[in-house]
Amino acid sequence: MNDPIASQHTSSSVEDYVKAIWELAGANAASTKEISKRLRLSGASVTNMLGRLKEMGLVNYERYHGASLTEEGCAQALRIVRRHRLIESFLLEQLGYSWGEVHEEAERLEHAVSDEFTERLAEFLGHPARDPHGDPIPRADGTLERDESFRLDEAAAGQLVRISRVNPENPSMLNYLGKHGLVPGQTLTVNEIRTVDGVVTIEDEDGKSYSLGRPLAASLFVQGVVEPTNTYPVEPTTTYPS
């Protein structure tokens, strides 16, 4: 009577592993230790599951040498990440969740929703390209926007940058940054980078300046912005680009 008919869903556990490997390593191999730390499981459990994932064709795995995603595993990871980021967008923008609350809920929901739901939600939200943290949302066809951003603490002093995304790992940081308007889209000038302790001093568009400790600075991902030196008048276009 155990009837797996039409179950497009692998188990929640399997999905967690695949996603974790994707987040940890992308196309590279993730070690047992890394995975066990991230999922808060014992190493033994991870070893065990990696064997199973290999059987399923989701990872390449050789003992003592970590695991990397196969093509299929990677596709699966992107499906989960797409679900996750769309759900986060919905929770934040429509249901009024705060940045801190959102992650845990999305973490549970991402294993329960169908592809049907996901695509209808995407439609409902207007097919956003990025979630509220600024992370790109994988597309339904399994492609993912290339991300050119780098950590704020790797910027150069004097550089003009725009916040492209915020590491969603730590809710209290998220809330802090959100409160000060340090959210995706904001433009900042990097005033000083103290390599000794990692403190980064920045100035926002209103001229307010902040000193961010290393953990905060490492949570902010930015892209370089080229200050236009010569501005030519923009030719009027006949159509209105969105």
Added chain:
Amino acid sequence: MNDPIASQHTSSSVEDYVKAIWELAGANAASTKEISKRLRLSGASVTNMLGRLKEMGLVNYERYHGASLTEEGCAQALRIVRRHRLIESFLLEQLGYSWGEVHEEAERLEHAVSDEFTERLAEFLGHPARDPHGDPIPRADGTLERDESFRLDEAAAGQLVRISRVNPENPSMLNYLGKHGLVPGQTLTVNEIRTVDGVVTIEDEDGKSYSLGRPLAASLFVQGVVEPTNTYPVEPTTTYPS
């Protein structure tokens, strides 16, 4: 490392049993057979789980005599039903699901969403009192609107009735009824009830008439409507009731 901290969620299985018992029996006892049929599980599995549910204090259970919900079990069932019906409302009204698709998705989601999510969703939907099938949505405080409706095939010939809800069990019936506008809120006149084969003939507000076979007629729940004979002008009120 198995850490059930702060888990307001009982397992999905437990929730399914509790909900099934509620739907089958309300305050009465449900038999092992009934439960096993509804959940599509073997009788042995059900017996086993009923023992466990009793340990948890969710049901009263004596072997060979079925199980009924305890107060706590009932409260839990109502929480799940509330989640289910709110989710169904959202899927139908906001995401554009059809009546047939909605049930399965809600069935999965109801086990994944938190109370936080549920209440925010209720707010988002404007705190509806009934779901799109016309079923009353249990309130956050655990109370449930009394339902005065009866099955269409138990109406009297000549009676004027209003559809109050539609049994959501059978998707294809739902779709059929929906296509013909036989949805909650519609007013009908019962023309004839053939007790021999259970066929009910009705007439809708536009004068169109339908013959419904027994299964369809038993899926439509209606309330009697009293045709106003004397209409008095309504006194104006000084406050605007919502």
Added chain:
DNA sequence: GAGATTGTTTAGCCTATACTAATCCTATAA
């Protein structure tokens, strides 16, 4: 190159939840 350190795997176990087959009750029908 020999330890020492740290990460990985193996072995053995546990729980939740399902299953089948066999047995046991209960209620109904004669």
Added chain:
DNA sequence: TTATAGGATTAGTATAGGCTAAACAATCTC
């Protein structure tokens, strides 16, 4: 009052996915 049919339970088993403790491999240091 008893036979019997059908529902309920028990016994034994399976699978997924965790765990700990102990053994093992790889790497880093001297």
